[in-house]
Amino acid sequence: MAEGWSNLGRALRHKHYRLYQGGRVFSHTTSWMYKLAVGWIVWKLTYSTTWLGIFGILDQVPALLVMPLAGAMTDRIDALKMLRVTQLLLLLQGIALAACDFMDWLNIPVLLAFTLFYGICNAFQLPANQTILPNLMPREDLTVAYGLNSVAYNIARLVGPMLAGLTISAWGTAPSIFCNAIGATIFSACLFMLQARFTMPPNAQKRSHNMLGDIRDGVIYSMEHRGIRSLMIILGALSMLPYTIDLILPSIADGVYHMGSNGLAWMTAILGIGAMVQASLIARRDGISGLSYYGIAAIVWMGGAFCALAFTTNFWLALAFVFVIGFAASATRVSSMTLLQFSVEPHMRGRVASIYGMITHFGPALGAVIVGFLGDRLGLPLIMGAIGLFTLVVWLWAFARRDVIAMTLEADVEEARR
Secondary structure, eight states: OHHHHHHHHHHHTOHHHHHHHHHHHHHHHHHHHHHHHHHHHHHHHHOOHHHHHHHHHHHHHHHHHTHHHHHHHHTTSOHHHHHHHHHHHHHHHHHHHHHHHHTTOOOHHHHHHHHHHHHHHHHHHHHHHHHHGGGTSOGGGHHHHHHHHHHHHHHHHHHHHHHHHHHHHHHOHHHHHHHHHHHHHHHHHHHHHSOGGGSOOOOGGGTTSOHHHHHHHHHHHHHHSHHHHHHHHHHHHHHHTGGGHHHHHHIIIIIISOOHHHHHHHHHHHHHHHHHHHHHHHHTOOSSTTHHHHHHHHHHHHHHHHHHHHTOOOHHHHHHHHHHHHHHHHHHHHHHHHHHHHHSOGGGHHHHHHHHHHHHHHHHHHHHHHHHHHHHHHOHHHHHHHHHHHHHHHHHHHHHTHHHHHHHHSSOHHHHHO
16 A cells, blocks of 8 residues: 555656646646536537437547548647647637637537637647656656646546536536647646656657658558457457547436536536546556456446446435446546557657557547437437447456456567667
């Protein structure tokens, strides 16, 4: 126990990691306020689960179209500069959208345009965020750092919706959206304070290659690596249905349990608490041994929780199952990203991170459209039961390949070189 807590302190002793992580906490908190506000606007304009799914997929379409390019660029140029540019664009987007909401100019087409722009910015910053971390601390502290990344993200998931619920109830959605611009400003200030020696150096080895060639090499590398290929298949399957929980929470909270915006804030916060508790456990681990088994075991808990949620009519009991879903979903995500960072060749890190991002961002958005369409017609409880059964099938497939995944992913490529 003492060793686990000392691991957390070991990562936090690095000044530039603390600075970077502090900015991300503000940014993620206000992003959750933004997402909750936009989801509530869509629900009040349409009262349709299908429209919630459509907005979810439009927010993530750039993950499919732009992220391969973003990953290749991250392996070529300074990721810190890319983050600074995207935060500036998010700052301007938050101000403009809040102004439109305040002036009562928002309708579905205007909201669609802002959502697409937001998705493009996020698609460019995700690979950069994943690849900048090894430049902020020694490699032996990275396992702890990735766990703390998830803790910080889920603290934001807990605090952001609670603040958004209070803000929306008191003043409407415009202030909640404007807070995203404030978060982008704070994160930008932290990024500009990082020293130049912590930026990502250009990869001279790949300078002669064209961008499409870089993207192709990243795909080939991922598909030929047995562990990465298996992990991407598992994540793709989970992303299509169980990971949609974030995007359909408004319809579950209000459409199934009739709890309104306060119910949505509760469910989103509890989902975040589950993920945060799990991430703190990973952050206390020393190394990556056994991490693949941990991630695979979490899948069966997620499937069981969805099945239980389908038969639950009590809102407060439903929160318990949402907690389990948040815990298990975080376990598969954090363990997967940590294993990828250690097992991927450094010059491929940005491109593999972009493929991971495409799957984990676009998959839930596409799944939300499917779940929303079927939910409007068959009812969300039935659909949640189907998601649970599907998740258990994914677990059976992953469990059969657990040894291959462990053997190929629980190896530090840079340690092997030494």
